[in-house]
Amino acid sequence: MEEKFMPKITTDLRKDIVKVPKVIREASGIQIFGKQIRSIIFTTDIAIIRNTNADAVIAVYPFTPHPAITKAIIEAADIPVFSGVGGGLTQGFRSSYMSMFAEAQGSIGVVLNGPTPLKTVEQVCKVVDIPVISTVTSKYTEIDAKLEAGVKVINISAGKDTAETVAFFRKKYPKLPIIATGGPTEESILETIEAGANAITYTPPSNGELFSKKMDHYRDMEKPEQ
Numbered sequence: 444m445e446e447k448f449m450p451k452i453t454t455d456l457r458k459d460i461v462k463v464p465k466v467i468r469e470a471s472g473i474q475i476f477g478k479q480i481r482s483i484i485f486t487t488d489i490a491i492i493r494n495t496n497a498d499a500v501i502a503v504y505p506f507t508p509h510p511a512i513t514k515a516i517i518e519a520a521d522i523p524v525f526s527g528v529g530g531g532l533t534q535g536f537r538s539s540y541m542s543m544f545a546e547a548q549g550s551i552g553v554v555l556n557g558p559t560p561l562k563t564v565e566q567v568c569k570v571v572d573i574p575v576i577s578t579v580t581s582k583y584t585e586i587d588a589k590l591e592a593g594v595k596v597i598n599i600s601a602g603k604d605t606a607e608t609v610a611f612f613r614k615k616y617p618k619l620p621i622i623a624t625g626g627p628t629e630e631s632i633l634e635t636i637e638a639g640a641n642a643i644t645y646t647p648p649s650n651g652e653l654f655s656k657k658m659d660h661y662r663d664m665e666k667p668e669q
Contacts, residue, residue, distance in 0.1 A: 461495040461653070463645045466629045466636075472498075473596065473620045473641045475551055475574060478523060483622060483644045487512070489519040491647055501598070501622075501644055503527030503554050508537075510544040523551035525576060528567065530559030539566040546571045554578060554598060561588050568593030576622065582611040590619075599623040599640070606631070606638040613639025 463482040472481040484497035487504050500523070502516045508529045517524050526545040529538045542553045552574040555564060559577065568575050574595040577586060581601050586594070599621060601608040609623050623640035625632035632643055 457494070459494075461491055461497075461647045463495070463497050463643075464625070464629050464632055466632050467625070467643045467645065469633060470636045470643055471641050473622070475523070478551070480523065481642050483525065483642055485624075485644045485646045487516060488650055489516065490650060491653075492516065492520050492522070495522075495647070497522060497645065498642075499523040499525060499551065501525045501527075501554060503556075507533050508541045510541065510548070513541070513545050513550065514548050517549045524549070525552045525554050526550040528553045528555060530556035530563060530578075534560060534563045535566065538563050539570050542567045542571045542575075546573050552576050552596070555594075557584060559589075561592060564589045564594060565592045579608065579612065582608045586612075590616075596620040596622060598644070600644075606634045609635055609638040609640050 463484065467482040470481045472479040480498045482497045483499045483501050484491070484495050485501050486492060487502050492500050500520055502524055504527060508527055513526045528541040528545060538555070545553050550573060553567065553571060554576045555567065555578065557578045557580045564577065575593060576596040576598050577589050577594040579586060579597045579599045579601070581604065586597060597612065597619065599605055599608050599612065605624050605626065609621060612619065612621060621640050622642045622644060623635050625635050625643040625645060635643060
């Protein structure tokens with residue numbers, strides 16, 4: 444079938460955005476509340492979140508989750524947000540309260556860290572009406588009880604073993620929605636998709652790296668013509 448022409452609309456002020464790798468379009472996607480999500484940008488930088496073509500953002504960070512951070516990201520984003528609510532250092536009632544705050548503020552899902560105790564998973568699953576996502580760091584991660592408790596999606600982040608880990612869980616759970624890190628190249632992203640990932644998280648360049656490229660461009664513009 445011939446590919447249909449798709450009109451594209453942008454402006455001079457918005458054309459310079461962070462674009463996710465095109466190969467992510469090969470993923471099936473996960474439909475959440477009617478929204479199909481294939482590409483998920485991994486950042487808490489509001490400037491990047493406002494300037495990307497990703498389908499969604501996963502906002503997890505290495506600090507204790509705080510409602511003010513979740514609120515700021517959701518208010519700035521024009522795409523769905525998956526909010527980190529702890530599970531490692533932050534557990535129990537605080538994680539469940541954070542989950543309720545995240546849902547009330549507009550999150551499309553909440554993300555629990557790998558070490559989250561089953562009791563915390565159960566508490567979170569009981570209080571929210573949005574998908575609870577459990578992070579998986581290796582094929583040895585125990586998820587059966589967490590799925591039974593109400594986890595709807597797993598988020599696989601297993602470093603160089605991610606594709607292998609995706610294949611392991613896809614074989615075990617043929618219909619389970621799987622998000623996974625894609626790695627640094629189009630080849631590694633495609634490998635992860637072919638292993639069974641439904642959606643891919645993409646780590647963008649840092650604000651500093653992006654600004655450095657822009658400054659190089661500005662300096663080139665200022666050079667006198669030869």
